[in-house]
Amino acid sequence: MSSVATTPKKGFDFKAFLANNGALVGLVVLCLAMFIATPRFLTGPNLMNIGIQVSTIAVMAFGMTFVIVAAGIDLSVGSIAAISAMTSSYWVTTAGLPDGLSIVVGLAIGGLCGWVTGAMSAYGKLPTFIASLAMLTIVRGLTLVISDGRPIATGDSVSWLGGDLGFMPVPILILIVSGLIAAFVLNRTIIGKNAFAVGGNTEAARLSGIPVKRVLVTVFVISGIFAALSGMILAGRLDSAQPTLASGYELDAIAAVVIGGASLSGGVGRISGTLIGALVLAVIRNGLNLLSVSAFWQQVVIGLVIAIAVGFDVLRRKNVRH
Amino acid sequence: MSNDALLVLDRVCKSFGPVQVIDEVTVEVHAGKVSVLLGENGAGKSTLIKMIAGVHSADSGRILMDGKEVQIPDTKASEALGIATIHQELNLVPSMTIAENITLGRVPRRFGIINRREMRRIAREALDQLGLNLDVNTPVGDLGLAQQQLVEIAKALSLDARVLILDEPTAALTNAEIAGLFEVVSQLKTKGVGMVFISHHLDEIAAIGDFVNVLRDGKFIATVPADTPENELVRLMVGRDIDAQFPRQAATPSEQNLLSVENLSVGPLQNISLSVRPGEVVALAGLMGAGRTELIRAIAGADKYTSGTVKVAGKKLPRNDVAAATRAGLGHVPEDRKTQGLVLDASVAENIGYATMASTAKAGLVDRKGQRTRAEKVAARLRIRMGNIDQPIRSLSGGNQQKAVFGRWFSAGAKVLLLDEPTRGVDVGAKVEIYELINEITASGGCVLMASSELPEVLGMSDRVLVMSQGRIAGELATNEATQDSIMALAVSNVHREDEMGKK
Numbered sequence: 001m002s003s004v005a006t007t008p009k010k011g012f013d014f015k016a017f018l019a020n021n022g023a024l025v026g027l028v029v030l031c032l033a034m035f036i037a038t039p040r041f042l043t044g045p046n047l048m049n050i051g052i053q054v055s056t057i058a059v060m061a062f063g064m065t066f067v068i069v070a071a072g073i074d075l076s077v078g079s080i081a082a083i084s085a086m087t088s089s090y091w092v093t094t095a096g097l098p099d100g101l102s103i104v105v106g107l108a109i110g111g112l113c114g115w116v117t118g119a120m121s122a123y124g125k126l127p128t129f130i131a132s133l134a135m136l137t138i139v140r141g142l143t144l145v146i147s148d149g150r151p152i153a154t155g156d157s158v159s160w161l162g163g164d165l166g167f168m169p170v171p172i173l174i175l176i177v178s179g180l181i182a183a184f185v186l187n188r189t190i191i192g193k194n195a196f197a198v199g200g201n202t203e204a205a206r207l208s209g210i211p212v213k214r215v216l217v218t219v220f221v222i223s224g225i226f227a228a229l230s231g232m233i234l235a236g237r238l239d240s241a242q243p244t245l246a247s248g249y250e251l252d253a254i255a256a257v258v259i260g261g262a263s264l265s266g267g268v269g270r271i272s273g274t275l276i277g278a279l280v281l282a283v284i285r286n287g288l289n290l291l292s293v294s295a296f297w298q299q300v301v302i303g304l305v306i307a308i309a310v311g312f313d314v315l316r317r318k319n320v321r322h
Numbered sequence: 323m324s325n326d327a328l329l330v331l332d333r334v335c336k337s338f339g340p341v342q343v344i345d346e347v348t349v350e351v352h353a354g355k356v357s358v359l360l361g362e363n364g365a366g367k368s369t370l371i372k373m374i375a376g377v378h379s380a381d382s383g384r385i386l387m388d389g390k391e392v393q394i395p396d397t398k399a400s401e402a403l404g405i406a407t408i409h410q411e412l413n414l415v416p417s418m419t420i421a422e423n424i425t426l427g428r429v430p431r432r433f434g435i436i437n438r439r440e441m442r443r444i445a446r447e448a449l450d451q452l453g454l455n456l457d458v459n460t461p462v463g464d465l466g467l468a469q470q471q472l473v474e475i476a477k478a479l480s481l482d483a484r485v486l487i488l489d490e491p492t493a494a495l496t497n498a499e500i501a502g503l504f505e506v507v508s509q510l511k512t513k514g515v516g517m518v519f520i521s522h523h524l525d526e527i528a529a530i531g532d533f534v535n536v537l538r539d540g541k542f543i544a545t546v547p548a549d550t551p552e553n554e555l556v557r558l559m560v561g562r563d564i565d566a567q568f569p570r571q572a573a574t575p576s577e578q579n580l581l582s583v584e585n586l587s588v589g590p591l592q593n594i595s596l597s598v599r600p601g602e603v604v605a606l607a608g609l610m611g612a613g614r615t616e617l618i619r620a621i622a623g624a625d626k627y628t629s630g631t632v633k634v635a636g637k638k639l640p641r642n643d644v645a646a647a648t649r650a651g652l653g654h655v656p657e658d659r660k661t662q663g664l665v666l667d668a669s670v671a672e673n674i675g676y677a678t679m680a681s682t683a684k685a686g687l688v689d690r691k692g693q694r695t696r697a698e699k700v701a702a703r704l705r706i707r708m709g710n711i712d713q714p715i716r717s718l719s720g721g722n723q724q725k726a727v728f729g730r731w732f733s734a735g736a737k738v739l740l741l742d743e744p745t746r747g748v749d750v751g752a753k754v755e756i757y758e759l760i761n762e763i764t765a766s767g768g769c770v771l772m773a774s775s776e777l778p779e780v781l782g783m784s785d786r787v788l789v790m791s792q793g794r795i796a797g798e799l800a801t802n803e804a805t806q807d808s809i810m811a812l813a814v815s816n817v818h819r820e821d822e823m824g825k826k
Binding site: 188189190191193194196197200201203204205206207208209210211267268 | 622624644645647648649654656661662663664665666667668672676677679680683686687688690730
């Protein structure tokens with residue numbers, strides 16, 4: 001189209017790839033740096049370790065991506081993870097009900113909690129930040145009530161979630177499968193496309209006949225279910241559901257989504273980006289551990305990484321739109 | 323010309339890319355006089371104002387203040403020259419008090435601490451100049467729109483403004499508030515403030531203006547006294563054969579009503595009944611605030627209504643249910659495409675496809691191929707000019723964006739189009755294309771209900787005109803018998819307004 005003479009593009013446009021995949025490039029650079037700093041980074045057991053570490057945050061963040069794409073935020077996911085792990089364990093260990101159903105019960109509780117947050121926000125007109133903040137406290141409180149403040153041993157099903165299948169850790173399998181499902185739902189189904197439209201411009205979506213309130217409730221239900229899954233993986237690894245399980249995880253999940261390129265003002269986000277965001281966080285933690293950097297300094301580094309990653313993204317978008 | 327002018331724009335020109343929006347326009351502002359800018363949308367009024375306010379700079383020509391040539395590269399420079407602009411969107415902070423707003427950016431300080439007493443004094447003085455009796459400690463957000471506007475004027479005066487530009491200040495005001503504003507304007511005249519006034523209401527021009535500068539398509543047409551007869555002003559403003567500009571091809575309407583509204587009431591709307599037959603274009607005319615948008619939105623299912631019924635082809639629609647209205651064949655092109663019509667970061671294809679996404683989905687999966695094909699077809703048919711169908715709709719021109727909103731409903735097979743200001747902010751060429759779309763709808767047995775503030779459009783594109791006033795339908799006119807005067811007479815058919823105008 002343009003009359004400006006440019007060298008014809010040969011195959012791969014490296015510059016455009018860099019611009020569009022900043023987080024991925026950052027992840028690769030980060031991995032190289034870690035490998036140079038400590039050869040132990042790139043060993044099989046350590047990579048497995050990172051995979052297991054990342055699975056809980058990533059699964060939670062997959063659900064969070066739906067909420068953020070719809071221009072909301074879900075602060076309750078850490079608490080939902082805990083209550084789901086707790087109820088599914090209570091179901092088997094304390095109540096003595098069939099173990100086969102415990103995972104379903106956990107997921108249902110997660111979905112129900114998400115439904116409540118979504119309903120508060122869609123029909124009660126509370127901002128999602130406030131509705132989910134309220135649920136963060138309510139659900140954590142209920143978890144403590146159910147458990148009486150003590151850990152409960154998990155049933156066999158939930159323990160299996162934290163175990164191995166042959167040489168493969170189950171959390172990594174769940175990470176892969178749930179990531180594929182999340183990407184499919186977000187990109188190919190009405191649910192996902194509606195979330196993008198609502199997040200991009202709520203009023204335009206409504207005037208086009210998209211059921212905005214139902215969409216809002218749905219994304220919170222999805223977020224709740226993924227949070228529940230994440231909580232049960234976490235409990236399964238410990239073989240017990242702790243009442244303080246996953247507390248503070250909501251911030252990591254949000255950070256992963258945002259590092260992955262989603263916009264907090266809605267309408268933009270990718271599951272692959274979220275996975276990369278979660279990996280960035282996990283690789284930094286793992287690498288700093290290998291380098292024996294103190295846990296206190298790790299927090300400082302993670303904060304800086306979030307600021308830098310999102311800062312780059314803002315700059316990039318400004319250049320694109322000029 | 324005369325040397326006593328406060329501010330002169332001398333043969334200024336401005337183009338954006340290849341489009342010449344201002345072409346050798348000369349306008350004078352005199353102390354103690356109100357100079358009206360008159361012209362259709364797109365005539366170049368706002369560009370002209372932005373030149374004075376320092377938002378745009380002129381490509382050629384001179385700007386003179388007190389006879390000396392000046393440069394206005396930015397808004398600060400404009401302010402320093404004593405020029406203040408009151409935009410339609412006010413620049414006030416609603417949560418701050420009147421005093422804080424008036425002294426915003428130049429808060430009086432003593433030893434680094436805000437001097438509240440001095441701040442209140444400055445504000446008090448500014449309000450007194452306008453004879454406003456308001457408590458300076460009131461948060462601006464608690465005031466009505468009209469009072470907020472007066473506060474903004476007071477703020478401008480406290481900055482020693484000598485030239486005041488009022489951009490459609492009456493557009494959102496009630497009649498009593500307009501009277502109040504005009505009283506203030508008269509006071510400012512006696513204080514020697516020069517004013518530029520923009521309004522689409524011809525009656526206001528006679529009530530408040532001193533002389534009128536008419537613009538058309540970026541060109542200066544004439545300066546005439548404010549008491550020039552209205553039909554002469556319209557002729558100067560439009561200046562061309564309306565028929566050519568509005569290619570309405572009337573279809574023969576059949577008898578059965580396609581859209582009928584019975585006794586609909588909500589908020590300001592009282593007992594609205596109307597019907598539109600297949601092949602018909604019915605225009606809703608009326609002043610700002612008459613309830614046209616509210617009516618359109620209620621029919622479209624966008625807002626609730628308290629009583630009444632809406633029927634499409636004899637079938638009653640549930641209230642406040644856009645999805646049901648869409649299924650029944652209704653399509654709504656809202657007033658503001660940027661905030662209500664489009665998801666700006668989404669692609670052209672996605673924006674066209676929103677209304678058909680759910681109905682074409684199979685088992686919850688989006689019909690991606692079909693959505694794309696439909697969007698491509700509609701885009702070609704509506705001649706939406708774009709690079710490709712996947713580019714963000716943000717990057718399209720206003721006219722093409724608007725066509726995409728139409729395209730959404732064409733693709734959904736809508737039979738009844740509810741249009742709210744369908745050509746606002748659309749260039750002349752795209753306007754005609756949109757009018758042709760309206761013809762297509764009616765030729766194929768659909769119907770259109772169109773709310774419009776532009777009388778030429780109402781007269782040029784409709785078959786019947788319903789004139790609204792204060793939430794009621796004040797009257798109905800056959801378009802071929804209607805005139806701007808007869809429509810305006812119905813639109814202002816409320817005694818109070820004429821009284822207030824008479825007082826001036």
